[in-house]
Amino acid sequence: MIRKMIRQGLKNNIAVCAASILILLMLFQALAPAVTTISAPEEYTIYKYGWFDEVVFFRVTEAAKAVEMMEKGDMDIYFKDIGDPALFRRVRESPALSYDFSYGLYNELTFNPVGPTTLDGKFNPFYNPKIREAMNMLVDRQYIVDEIMGGLAIPKFVPVCNGFPDYKRHESVIKSIEANYAYNFDKAKQIIFEELAKEPDVEYKDGKWLYKGEPIVLKFIIRTEDTRRQIGDYVSTQLEKLGFTVDRQYKTSREASPIWMRGNPAEGRWHLYTGGWVTTVVSRDDSDNFQFFYSDKSGMASISPLWASYKPSPEFSELADKLAEKKFTTIEERTAWMSRAFELALKDSVRVWLVDQTAAWVKRKEINAVADYSGGYWVGIWAFTLNRGGTRGGSVKIGSSDVLTGDAWNPISGSNWIYDGMVSSATGMPAFLSDPKSGLPIPTGFVKSVTIEAVKGLLTFQNPESQNWLTLTFVDSVTIPSDAWYAWDVENKKVVTAGEAGVTSAKVKIVAEYEDIIGKIEYHDGTVMSLADWVWSWPINFERASDKSPLYDEAYVGSFQSWREVFKAWRIVSEHPLKIEWYTDYTNMDAELIASAYVGLAGPWHTTAIGVKAEEKGVLAFGQDKAMKKNVEWMNYIAGPSLEILSTTLDEAIAEGYIPFKELNSRYITVEEARARYNALKKWYTTYKHFWVGAGPYYLEVADVMAKTAVLKPFRKLLQRELVISVEGGGTTDPEPGTHEYLGRETVTITAKPGFLSILEKWVVDGVEKEASASITVTTDKPHTVRAVFRIWYEAIAGIVAVIVVIVIVAVLFLRKKKK
Amino acid sequence: MIPKGFLKFVVKRTVLLLISLVVAVYISILLANFGGLIDEMVKSDLLMSITMNVRNNPAFQGLTASEKQKIIDSMYQAALEARGLNTPFLIRSLYHLKNALTLDLGTALYLTSDSGSKQVRLIILERLPQTIMLFTSVTIINFFTTLLGGLLIARKYGSKIDRAISALAPTSVIPGWVYGIFLILIFYTWLHILPPGGMVDYPPPKDPVLYSLSVLKHMVLPMLSWIIAGLFLGLYSNRTFFLIFSTEDYVEVAKAKGLPPRQVDMGYVMRPTLPSIITGLSFAIIGSWGGAIITETVFDWPGLGMLLASALSYPDPPVIVGEVAIYAWLLTLTVLTLDIIYAFLDPRVKVWGG
DSSP states (O other): OHHHHHHHHHHGGGGHHHHHHHHHHHOOSOOOOOOOOOOOOOOOOOOTTOSSSEEEEEEOOOHHHHHHHHHHTSOSEESSOBOOHHHHHHHHHOTTEEEEEEEEEEEEEEEOOOOSBOTTSOBOGGGSHHHHHHHHHHSOHHHIIIIISTTOEEEOOSSSOTTSHHHHHTHHHHHHHHHHTSOOHHHHHHHHHHHHHTSTTEEEETTEEEETTEEOEEEEEEEOSSTHHHHHHHHHHHHHHHTOEEEEEEEOHHHHHHHHTSSOGGGOSOSEEEEEEEOOSOOSOOTTHHHHHHOTTSGGGGTOHHHHTOOOOHHHHHHHHHHHTTOOOSHHHHHHHHHHHHHHHHHHOSEEEEEEEEEEEEEETTEEOOOBTTTBTTSTTHHHHOEETTBOOSEEEEEESOSSOSSOOOTTTOOOOHHHHHHHGGGSOOSEEEOTTTOOEEEOSSEEEEEEEEETTOOOBOOGGGTTTEEEEEESOEEOOTTSEEEEETTTTEEEEHHHHTOOEESEEEEEEEOSOTTTOBOTTSOBOOHHHHHTTHHHHHHHTOTTSTTOOGGGHHHHHHHHHHEEEEEEEETTTTEEEEEEOOOOSBHHHHHHHHOOOOOOHHHHHHHHHHHHHTSEESSHHHHHHHTSEEOOSSSSHHHHHHHHHHHHHHHHTOOTTHHHHTTTOOHHHHHHHHHHHHHHHHHHSSOOOOOSSEEEEEEETTTTEEEEEEHHHHHEEEEEEEEESSEEEESOSEEEEEESSOEEEEEEEEOTTEEEEEEEETTEEEOOOSEEEEEOSSOEEEEEEEEEOHHHHHHHHHHHHHHHHHHHHHHHHHHO | OOOHHHHHHHHHHHHHHHHHHHHHHHHHHHHHTGGGHHHHHHHHHHHHHHHHHHHHOGGGTTSOHHHHHHHHHHHHHHHHHHTTTTSOHHHHHHHHHHHHHTTOOOBOSSOOOTTSOOBHHHHHHHHHHHHIIIIIHHHHHHHHHHHHHHHHHHHTTTSHHHHHHHHHGGGGGSOHHHHHHHHHIIIIIISOOSOSSOSSOSSOOSSHHHHHHHHHHHHHHHHHHHHHHHHHHHHHHHHHHHHHHHTSHHHHHHHHTTOOHHHHIIIIIIHHHHHHHHHHHHHHHHHHTTOOHHHHHHTTOOSHHHHHHHHHHTTOHHHHHHHHHHHHHHHHHHHHHHHHHHHHHOTTOOOSOO
């Protein structure tokens, strides 16, 4: 995804000159001072059924054009960050626009650590860690921030992002490092000169550093797609001031990566490179960054000769490994290790970190949007929070640099482009959202509580934010019940229980108590969640990882194995309300993230089932790599040739009464229920021409892949049901007669309130007469009409008359008797 | 009966053209793959992409580094195998050649069609209608406008309009997309009456007629930009072309005979130039099928130009080769057809004895 995002930027290179002219022509405003202000966290309100009546996504590749459109009111919000300082100044001064910031893009200098000489016999000064360390002081990061990034950046010294949890946890150490390595050209020069003076055959002559009489040439690969070009020029100038000869090699990503990443650094084809990295989520645990960025033990080393050439000090190497494997046992130990690792990272400096970029996200002022600290506007929470002035209804137009990329949408292994995800995420209902600032899970209202039992000694903690839904306790041991499901036997098509597998213990037990959601939550196509939605897919993971299954996908095996190593078993404890237990060895420093890793909401089984059937037939494949290998279409639920194949498969499923993995699921799904689900999907497909069904705040109404536009409509429009209550005769009801609107399936009790001398004669529900009873219950599964028919209570009147007559007679008789 | 010499000519031309086709396609395969160097780029891309995906995936955040690495390795190997990158480039290049020549264009490395297919054939075919709709229309409009305009101006040699066209001809060195930017500034930024780009209104109209009208509205500015860009040079070229022909002896004789100017134009100027005009039109139409990278980018028009730009930036050699192969086939067939037509019709082309 990240690579694709970067690539998207590169893809538009051709337009750069066009865009530049456009920007220049459009930017008449005077330049304003640079900014570094970070906006304060804003309040936001989560609404689960779609704030807007219509959400329109469309593609606008050029940020300048997007800003123009937002000013004119043709676009409300741009789901892409703006990195151009000049354009940002225009945004800042526009009375119609407002903005937020996100973080997660960062730049560094990557050094070739091989030396002192490379295979071509040339001298590489960056083999020396002290020279690399001194480079930290040679570069004025504040200059880069102010003069190159136009204020849209923060100086960076360590391999964690400013503001991320691990930065905050170790802020005092990092601040001290920032002070120690602050820009100091003279000190850097002194260290570098001292170190070079120690080298044989190296001399400083006439202001130039020479090796064996020849100038020391530093081959500097400078990326050209963004501000790294200017950064590269600035660093080159600093190095030239020291007496080095710099060969500035301007290259694009595709030209540079075979040299710096895949090439052998010993060949000496480069000495420095302007690196750039992205993180799209607020990372709460960056303890593996030291191994990843600095060590020959990094996973990158198996494929990249550069990483293989890293030689961190034994202390740093050991520390990086221990942190990466999370071998700390207390938070104090972790803090101590991390603090030391930060210091050693600066001593090693195969990377010199330069800046954390601040990306600006722009919208019209009247739009309320939540900017994720790392991901900006386009992360999943937008669908629950984006609104106009806090009111429901209306339309919002969202631009982005791409929409509907063309990668397939499917529920198993579809597109991982953020440009697709920003649309598709609005159609699914998660159990948790990610807090935009802290990255911690926020329940969406379907999970009542989660209890985690962790074995004593496990390094996990609960944050104060989760007190209202999470309970963490530590226990001596976690025992797995023998009836919990451990695996799926692909060959014999049966569930393997923990008892059968001999799996008895785990490190963590997670118990989720849901609201009473079975039979209540509806999917977009009108079908209702059943227990089958929770259990049916259990075999899929195992089938996809087994070469004995038609669903086997080689690309999935690694993920499966990692999951299998930690996941032990699970079981459903009760259906009403739903209660599920998971047993696992997975751990995380934040207990909330252990919960959110397992506690979810089930999607509709029948939509995925037709995909399973299609893949079993070998006509489509969920995974891209498998599709390429098998020369079939990558299964796409929203467009393309897949639709016809899926439609045919759906018809077959209806005809057969297909139940996926029937050995398991025929216990939970009847043929009639299956057909009813498939028919609902068929109706959906006939209406909307796609198979993308969820339970999220919005449903996909239009996916115009050619015009690069998608239209979403709020789920509440499908869920809104009218209950029309009327009365006949003397009386009323509670709720009162009239039209009442309900969202989704609610159980409404209507009580008859007969008027004086009236009585309820009958109820008429949807034209069908029902017996008279004091109250009647209606489930708002569709629009209903209820009529309460009252009639005069003749019996009572007769009784009253009779009583009166009797009283009169008695009175008359009494009076007569008295007269006598 | 077809003369033997003619058949021999056709066979010879066909063989020569096919050899050119094979050579051109193979060279394009080598170039598109940087002689195999692209493999390293693709591998780097895949590795970095998979690594960052795994590192940024919230589902994997709690895993240790070695656990994450297992996932990365597995996904990387599967990705290499799926793309055939574990087979040497030289062998794959021959497969590519065979596929390209048989127009079995295979699957793309990265790109997908807008509707989600990885079949190169579908990726290209999906973009072709938009390109034809925009650029072939413009090409035909430009061709006939400048052809007829050139003929009229040739008649008025030395007039004010002739001098004006001659003076304005150099403006055609400015590419269409530059005019496009100015048109956006005028009709969107200033007047706000036409869209700045895209293919259809947002949200797209549901009624097919309104949808078509919306597409036409979005075609106005890109078409106008190309028409303006090509107009003056086209008029000037055709005017010069016709001027040369209109001074031929047989035209002078026709004029001297007192034939009406229209008859002179049609019968004595246009007719002998028809082969050149047909050739020009044929190549212009084929050329238009390539789209226009920058214009499509400026107007966000989903045509073959943007596809080629994407294919080049990824890079995605199968798509590049696919576009080249289709173009090469069209060119070959057009040249062959024109050769045959000229050989058969044009008395000045003599391919058999006598």
